[in-house]
Amino acid sequence: IAGITQAPTSQILAAGRRMTLRCTQDMRHNAMYWYRQDLGLGLRLIHYSNTAGTTGKGEVPDGYSVSRANTDDFPLTLASAVPSQTSVYFCASSPGANTGELFFGEGSRLTVL
């Protein structure tokens, strides 16, 4: 059982480059989320999607965009990466939008130089 699959596992990126982090779930969950994890700050919500075809902004959305063309996939795009976007990014899903019971992927470590 795969659950949530994220790719790439890690990436070093030059500032100004465009980058897409991929996330796929096989649990048929309605809601999906992107978080970033930074030391001392915990997990902060970037964007979310309550159901396929809809997206919403989280706590720290600037510089990021998402799309939800279908139930399974929820890619996160950095249009023009900056060093402050160096972080570990976690994709998560939940059966519904109103449950706090999230299932997380293993993370994508991104370094922007």
Added chain:
Amino acid sequence: GQQLNQSPQSMFIQEGEDVSMNCTSSSIFNTWLWYKQDPGEGPVLLIALYKAGELTSNGRLTAQFGITRKDSFLNISASIPSDVGIYFCAGRPQGAQKLVFGQGTRLTINP
């Protein structure tokens, strides 16, 4: 936005000791959850709490939803090496749809 204060930030204990950590907020929360993150992995849900005063156990773990709805604690009894990791509290503020996470408690165990 909403903030959760999680403490302590880190703990260094001996194997076999009991552990206690907590989260507090200045506002009311409808849901409290506790997650654990092992090194190099994503967080995994340990316990979910949905009612004020609720006390729930999961093996050696016990968590409570504070009666004021502004706090929660997690206790780990008789710690073992595999308890090492980062523990996050998370809560859903009253009137909000999305979770807020605490800063995490990093647990280190000396054998």
